[in-house]
Amino acid sequence: MNMPVAKATGRFSETVIDEEVVVMSLDSGDFFSLTGTARAIWELIDGTRTCDIIVVELAGRHGVDPKAVAADVAAFLDQLENAGLLATG
Amino acid sequence: MPDFASARAAMRLMAAETRVTCGAVPASLGGIPVGPANSRLSKGEYLLHTDTGYRFHYRKGAGVTVDRPSDPDPAEEALWLNGSVYAAIASINGLMPIHASAVAFGGYVTAFTGPSGAGKSTLVAALGQAGLPLFCDDTLVLDLSDPGRIVCLPGHKRLKLTTEAIGLTGAAREEKVGAMIDKFFARPPAGDVREPLPLARLVFLEDGPEPAVKPVAGAQRLALLNDDHYTAELFALGQGLDLAGRFAALARLARQVAISRLVRPRGPARFAKSTTLAAAVARGA
Numbered sequence: 001m002n003m004p005v006a007k008a009t010g011r012f013s014e015t016v017i018d019e020e021v022v023v024m025s026l027d028s029g030d031f032f033s034l035t036g037t038a039r040a041i042w043e044l045i046d047g048t049r050t051c052d053i054i055v056v057e058l059a060g061r062h063g064v065d066p067k068a069v070a071a072d073v074a075a076f077l078d079q080l081e082n083a084g085l086l087a088t089g
Numbered sequence: 090m091p092d093f094a095s096a097r098a099a100m101r102l103m104a105a106e107t108r109v110t111c112g113a114v115p116a117s118l119g120g121i122p123v124g125p126a127n128s129r130l131s132k133g134e135y136l137l138h139t140d141t142g143y144r145f146h147y148r149k150g151a152g153v154t155v156d157r158p159s160d161p162d163p164a165e166e167a168l169w170l171n172g173s174v175y176a177a178i179a180s181i182n183g184l185m186p187i188h189a190s191a192v193a194f195g196g197y198v199t200a201f202t203g204p205s206g207a208g209k210s211t212l213v214a215a216l217g218q219a220g221l222p223l224f225c226d227d228t229l230v231l232d233l234s235d236p237g238r239i240v241c242l243p244g245h246k247r248l249k250l251t252t253e254a255i256g257l258t259g260a261a262r263e264e265k266v267g268a269m270i271d272k273f274f275a276r277p278p279a280g281d282v283r284e285p286l287p288l289a290r291l292v293f294l295e296d297g298p299e300p301a302v303k304p305v306a307g308a309q310r311l312a313l314l315n316d317d318h319y320t321a322e323l324f325a326l327g328q329g330l331d332l333a334g335r336f337a338a339l340a341r342l343a344r345q346v347a348i349s350r351l352v353r354p355r356g357p358a359r360f361a362k363s364t365t366l367a368a369a370v371a372r373g374a
Contacts, residue, residue: 022340024332
């Protein structure tokens with residue numbers, strides 16, 4: 001939880017269409033559409049922020065208690081990792 | 090008025106690159122044999138061997154060489170040259186072919202895309218009755234050299250329709266396409282456009298119970314564009330694009346062009362309504 005979260009550079013391509021960030025895995029060719037909170041989390045992942053910091057920043061933007069969003073953020077980061085979009089190790 | 094100088098240069102390039110000579114055609118490309126009903130595109134060359142015995146070879150800068158079968162059919166030869174061979178030459182030369190028929194309105198192009206038999210030609214012919222001139226039939230070639238806009242090259246093929254489609258659309262019937270081809274060349278009711286124009290919108294034709302236009306947003310745009318495997322892969326091969334490069338090309342289309350779906354039942358009963366909807370889309374309504 002305290003390790004910085006980083007994108008798997010070189011393993012995806014992304015673009016913004018309308019209000020969506022569209023990410024394609026270069027491993028699988030699968031598309032992922034990120035909107036709203038998912039897009040915000042994706043854009044907070046910069047290789048320096050930890051999961052805890054992302055939670056705090058996201059909660060701050062929405063004026064809610066970090067505990068209220070922590071589980072959802074962790075679950076979404078798991079999804080990104082399982083899709084091969086996050087650097088591991 | 091923009092002069093679309095790059096697209097005009099591309100038109101001249103295509104005219105030069107599609108020149109045809111008769112002669113011997115290699116049996117393989119890059120050491121890989123290309124048998125009947127097969128083709129291969131690699132490093133500025135394209136080799137096509139049809140199941141009827143035609144063999145076409147294109148090499149960048151050298152034009153097209155045709156090796157005809159013992160019983161050549163000029164109509165069939167023209168179909169190959171204007172179809173698969175033309176799309177391959179465009180792809181090798183940095184122009185993106187899309188499987189689409191298109192009309193023009195207000196200085197912009199609206200293209201209707203879908204698989205073979207989706208009704209693209211019939212629809213654009215019918216739009217002529219609504220005063221929309223034909224821009225291209227079946228293959229739309231895009232010039233991507235201006236990052237600010239996507240410019241379309243005017244069609245290189247004559248409109249081809251079945252007898253039923255001619256009756257539906259009011260197009261003027263001309264000669265039969267070929268002895269073995271059950272279609273006729275046709276003159277579109279509102280004429281055609283011979284100048285390059287920017288692409289405004291792309292409409293995917295789909296079958297459905299009720300005529301309706303449905304806008305497409307975000308990732309769905311990319312997913313639809315990605316489904317047009319034939320032309321997307323041909324362009325990627327022609328340009329040596331990897332998956333990321335192909336994504337970038339499709340993403341650009343998805344960002345710069347409005348995309349919608351025209352859902353309609355097939356057959357004459359609801360044809361007028363779906364044509365009216367398509368005309369409204371093409372007019373930007």
